[in-house]
Amino acid sequence: MIEAAQETRPDAVAPQAQPLPQGTRRPPRIVEVWRFRQLVALLVVRELKVRYKRSVLGLLWTMLNPLLLMVVYAVVFTTILPAAQPNFAVFLLAGLLPWLYFSTALMQGLMSVLVNQELVRKIRLPHAVFPLSVVGSNLVNFTLSLVPLFAMMAALRQPFTPALLFLPAAAVILTLFCAGVTLLFATATVFFRDVRHLTEVLLQMLLYLSPVLYDLKQLGAHQSWWFQLFRLELRVNPLSYLIPLVRDPVYYGRLPSVPTVAVALLWASGALLVGFAVFTRLEPRHIHHL
Amino acid sequence: MRDGQIILQDVGVGYRIYREKVSTLKEAVANRFRHLRTAEKFWALRHVSLQIPPGDAIALVGHNGSGKSTLLKTIAGVLEPSEGAAVTQGRISPMIELGAGFDPELSGRDNVYLNGALLGFSHKQMAAKFQRIVDFSELGDFIDLPVKNYSSGMYARLGFAIAQDVEPDILIVDEVLAVGDERFQEKCKRRIQDFRAAGITFVFVSHSLSVARELCPRAAVLHHGRLAFDGPTDAAWERYRELERGPAPGPVFQA
Numbered sequence: 001m002i003e004a005a006q007e008t009r010p011d012a013v014a015p016q017a018q019p020l021p022q023g024t025r026r027p028p029r030i031v032e033v034w035r036f037r038q039l040v041a042l043l044v045v046r047e048l049k050v051r052y053k054r055s056v057l058g059l060l061w062t063m064l065n066p067l068l069l070m071v072v073y074a075v076v077f078t079t080i081l082p083a084a085q086p087n088f089a090v091f092l093l094a095g096l097l098p099w100l101y102f103s104t105a106l107m108q109g110l111m112s113v114l115v116n117q118e119l120v121r122k123i124r125l126p127h128a129v130f131p132l133s134v135v136g137s138n139l140v141n142f143t144l145s146l147v148p149l150f151a152m153m154a155a156l157r158q159p160f161t162p163a164l165l166f167l168p169a170a171a172v173i174l175t176l177f178c179a180g181v182t183l184l185f186a187t188a189t190v191f192f193r194d195v196r197h198l199t200e201v202l203l204q205m206l207l208y209l210s211p212v213l214y215d216l217k218q219l220g221a222h223q224s225w226w227f228q229l230f231r232l233e234l235r236v237n238p239l240s241y242l243i244p245l246v247r248d249p250v251y252y253g254r255l256p257s258v259p260t261v262a263v264a265l266l267w268a269s270g271a272l273l274v275g276f277a278v279f280t281r282l283e284p285r286h287i288h289h290l
Numbered sequence: 291m292r293d294g295q296i297i298l299q300d301v302g303v304g305y306r307i308y309r310e311k312v313s314t315l316k317e318a319v320a321n322r323f324r325h326l327r328t329a330e331k332f333w334a335l336r337h338v339s340l341q342i343p344p345g346d347a348i349a350l351v352g353h354n355g356s357g358k359s360t361l362l363k364t365i366a367g368v369l370e371p372s373e374g375a376a377v378t379q380g381r382i383s384p385m386i387e388l389g390a391g392f393d394p395e396l397s398g399r400d401n402v403y404l405n406g407a408l409l410g411f412s413h414k415q416m417a418a419k420f421q422r423i424v425d426f427s428e429l430g431d432f433i434d435l436p437v438k439n440y441s442s443g444m445y446a447r448l449g450f451a452i453a454q455d456v457e458p459d460i461l462i463v464d465e466v467l468a469v470g471d472e473r474f475q476e477k478c479k480r481r482i483q484d485f486r487a488a489g490i491t492f493v494f495v496s497h498s499l500s501v502a503r504e505l506c507p508r509a510a511v512l513h514h515g516r517l518a519f520d521g522p523t524d525a526a527w528e529r530y531r532e533l534e535r536g537p538a539p540g541p542v543f544q545a
Binding site for chain 1: 305306313314315316318363366367368369370382387390391393395396400403404407408409410412413
């Protein structure tokens with residue numbers, strides 16, 4: 001009805017059918033993101049700066065945070081529920097650090113497009129810079145938190161082996177995975193705000209469904225159906241392959257097995273491909289839902 | 291296609307208007323995604339074709355909700371048209387809102403670099419501009435204070451100072467001249483005149499005839515998302531007034 005009332009008048013400019021010049025298409029999204037890599041770096045610095053500006057301990061928090069968590073878990077698993085692992089603190093920390101990297105990056109990253117909506121509304125830039133910068137700042141945190149891990153290893157006489165040189169590769173694979181999952185959840189959160197609460201609950205469940213606080217080897221040979229199901233879940237769970245990337249070199253002093261690395265890499269690249277594809281596909285529609 | 295050129299061809303930007311506002315997965319699942327089917331499309335902009343050659347200056351006028359800002363955002367690349375094509379060539383400096391992207395916790399200095407990166411400049415390139423930006427903004431030592439402590443005038447000054455120094459091919463300005471004191475406004479206007487003289491394409495949204503006439507010889511009138519007029523600023527203003535006066539004499543505009 002309103003539509004009909006808006007017929008253009010004769011003096012209005014009629015749409016001219018003119019061929020658009022060639023070579024003026026938008027560049028591929030991946031190129032756009034790459035062009036803004038300095039922005040990602042700057043956003044990472046900003047995030048770290050803002051986060052630690054007001055705290056006396058500053059960057060120390062990054063190192064203290066996993067340590068305090070570890071103390072809680074260590075107390076629970078050594079005194080309340082006795083665990084079989086020697087040097088349990090190192091074992092825990094080696095599993096918790098990659099887990100905290102993943103879960104924190106995801107929880108912060110899924111809100112990142114919404115949090116930065118003022119920018120998204122006003123400046124043309126690839127929205128992926130926001131979740132990616134969150135992953136970046138958490139990578140910095142993860143790297144920093146290796147310091148207390150090494151301190152703990154030294155204190156508990158855990159041997160330092162050459163296998164530790166694998167850690168940079170582990171960090172890369174973890175980062176690819178985190179980036180993919182975070183991109184996917186960040187775009188979903190734009191459309192459905194409660195994805196955040198859902199993810200919170202899912203992460204809590206996932207912590208216990210993944211070999212973070214325990215090791216696959218510790219599982220007994222129960223035959224009940226639910227235990228079979230649990231084993232199946234552990235085989236599918238990407239974290240069963242990602243956590244050992246850190247824990248094997250740190251705690252067992254050996255390189256992760258080739259199949260483990262292969263599956264982890266497959267999961268990581270798959271997550272990134274799917275995450276990036278879905279994110280960029282939905283990106284033009286973000287602005288209508290902010 | 292040369293730098294500074296803007297071609298809009300039959301551009302339409304449609305929003306889905308949902309009868310029920312659904313923003314959570316729970317609601318979406320609860321009513322089985324019905325909101326997607328009952329959604330109506332609202333066209334904020336439709337069948338808009340404009341050719342703006344490099345170095346041209348055009349003012350956009352229209353009532354509130356006529357689609358001016360939508361058009362500006364489409365040119366800036368913030369919005370993608372749902373119909374037609376919007377093509378621009380060259381670097382765009384979007385002054386859609388001054389200081390968009392400032393982080394209140396960071397100092398003015400950090401924000402200059404952050405804003406530069408948002409516009410696609412490297413740290414090195416911004417370092418070269420830094421002193422000029424501070425000088426233009428007249429902030430002096432305040433540049434090292436967190437911008438949350440700035441007055442709104444200081445905020446806008448820094449925003450304009452950055453935007454005016456990014457060597458754009460296309461300058462987009464949305465009512466920013468309404469901020470800052472009169473002296474700074476004059477300074478901004480002069481700077482825009484400089485840009486005009488340097489052959490930079492200029493797109494300007496205005497509610498004021500005097501400013502529009504001062505800066506742009508050409509104006510486009512938007513009315514309910516349609517392009518109602520495109521031509522000399524004075525004639526455009528006439529048309530705008532005529533449309534504002536209510537039902538226009540022509541039968542087609544009677545709602």
